[in-house]
Amino acid sequence: MEKKAGYRIITYRFRLYSQRKDWLLETRDIYNRVLGFYMDVLLKEQGLSAISSGQQIMRKLELLTVGARGQDSGSIKYPLPEKKAPLYFRRAAINEAIRIWKSWQKAGIHPMSLEEAEGKSFQASPIFYKGMYKDFTENHISLKLWNGEKWVWESCRLDTCGRIFPAEGKRLSPVLKFSGGKIMLHVPVREEVEDIRTVKERFLAGEPVCGAAFPSNDCLAVLVILDRNGECTKSLFIREGKKLSHSKRQLLNRIKKNRSSMGMEGPEEKKKPLPEEENKYLKEKIRNLTNAYAHKVSRQIVDFCEKEGVCILAVPNYKQPINLNQIGYLSATSYDWLGRRIIGYLRYKAFGRGIVVTSVSTKGIASTCHICQEPVKRFNKRNKPSKNYYGGKNFICPNGHRGNSYFNEAMNIGRRFLFENPW
Numbered sequence: 001m002e003k004k005a006g007y008r009i010i011t012y013r014f015r016l017y018s019q020r021k022d023w024l025l026e027t028r029d030i031y032n033r034v035l036g037f038y039m040d041v042l043l044k045e046q047g048l049s050a051i052s053s054g055q056q057i058m059r060k061l062e063l064l065t066v067g068a069r070g071q072d073s074g075s076i077k078y079p080l081p082e083k084k085a086p087l088y089f090r091r092a093a094i095n096e097a098i099r100i101w102k103s104w105q106k107a108g109i110h111p112m113s114l115e116e117a118e119g120k121s122f123q124a125s126p127i128f129y130k131g132m133y134k135d136f137t138e139n140h141i142s143l144k145l146w147n148g149e150k151w152v153w154e155s156c157r158l159d160t161c162g163r164i165f166p167a168e169g170k171r172l173s174p175v176l177k178f179s180g181g182k183i184m185l186h187v188p189v190r191e192e193v194e195d196i197r198t199v200k201e202r203f204l205a206g207e208p209v210c211g212a213a214f215p216s217n218d219c220l221a222v223l224v225i226l227d228r229n230g231e232c233t234k235s236l237f238i239r240e241g242k243k244l245s246h247s248k249r250q251l252l253n254r255i256k257k258n259r260s261s262m263g264m265e266g267p268e269e270k271k272k273p274l275p276e277e278e279n280k281y282l283k284e285k286i287r288n289l290t291n292a293y294a295h296k297v298s299r300q301i302v303d304f305c306e307k308e309g310v311c312i313l314a315v316p317n318y319k320q321p322i323n324l325n326q327i328g329y330l331s332a333t334s335y336d337w338l339g340r341r342i343i344g345y346l347r348y349k350a351f352g353r354g355i356v357v358t359s360v361s362t363k364g365i366a367s368t369c370h371i372c373q374e375p376v377k378r379f380n381k382r383n384k385p386s387k388n389y390y391g392g393k394n395f396i397c398p399n400g401h402r403g404n405s406y407f408n409e410a411m412n413i414g415r416r417f418l419f420e421n422p423w
């Protein structure tokens with residue numbers, strides 16, 4: 001039961017908007033020139049490889065390139081060409097150079113010069129150390145940039161793209177990234193984790209497991225807590241599926257109506273947004289609605305596990321990634337991808353709270369009995385039990401075991417983790 005506290009680093013990706021893309025690019029280029037310069041020094045000074053501490057290597061490099069305080073600049077062995085580069089800008093580039101240099105050594109690559117090395121020019125993303133950025137808030141950051149003449153503060157707008165802005169104090173140095181046409185700011189965040197044990201360590205320590213199923217219809221998630229004998233000690237049904245599908249259906253009907261009214265003209269209609277545009281907006285609304293539900297349900301699941309002291313959460317392994325363009329998010333009855341989305345959120349929400357998410361094969365989880373493993377028939381109150389009736393809320397097996405289909409599925413997931421793991 002011994003927990004193991006630790007931390008993890010998660011990178012948050014924000015969109016950055018600036019009037020001066022040219023300054024951002026110029027700053028990146030200088031960063032890479034400084035990086036290349038230090039790579040060159042590292043290759044020339046092979047003796048440095050005997051030093052293991054990165055801090056000490058940096059100190060030596062600074063002595064070789066900018067000298068000690070009061071040192072005559074004429075006696076510096078490798079004068080840094082970018083004389084005006086701020087201290088922390090330079091240090092970020094030096095650290096990056098040391099990192100690359102060490103990775104080359106580890107891989108057995110020992111070029112004698114940059115010319116001989118594969119990467120003569122570098123395309124690294126500048127890291128903004130303390131002193132190189134300020135006024136960092138949810139929607140703003142000031143970066144110190146080279147404007148062609150001097151280093152200036154440039155105010156940039158940030159968009160968190162709907163993600164929660166990481167708490168103050170835990171943020172590490174942001175990294176400027178150019179991705180396609182977009183400018184991004186990657187912010188690594190250090191999160192304390194109350195339990196960093198692996199799934200195997202937790203299992204071997206005898207921890208109970210929570211099995212989770214994500215059925216369709218009215219029920220968005222079913223949770224069962226299993227003791228080590230595979231017996232259910234507690235369960236939770238997260239309903240609200242009906243509410244979600246109702247709201248979805250309303251939006252879908254509006255889309256349908258807009259489609260059938262396409263082609264209308266007249267001065268009155270011109271004032272309204274075009275149906276196509278409105279449909280775009282409505283689709284976005286459906287997406288947001290589903291996201292909100294996935295967030296809410298994943299939060300409820302984590303809360304439940306925490307309250308019940310469960311630190312292993314087993315979920316079905318939906319292999320295919322979610323592709324909203326391919327999967328009909330317009331089809332109000334298709335929920336399996338909502339399950340995937342919930343699992344996606346769970347993975348990062350749960351771990352921070354000491355709960356690890358593990359996945360099990362989906363084979364037969366809905367079609368076999370969790371007690372005897374025989375194939376089940378599913379039915380609703382008014383229907384006859386049938387093997388092919390997957391939507392049935394109830395199940396019955398040849399040995400007479402019967403009950404709620406969703407519960408059966410969650411039990412199968414939990415037991416599969418307990419009894420079919422490799423340990």
Ligand SMILES: [Zn+2]
Nearest residue numbers: 369372397401
């Ligand atoms: Zn059975």
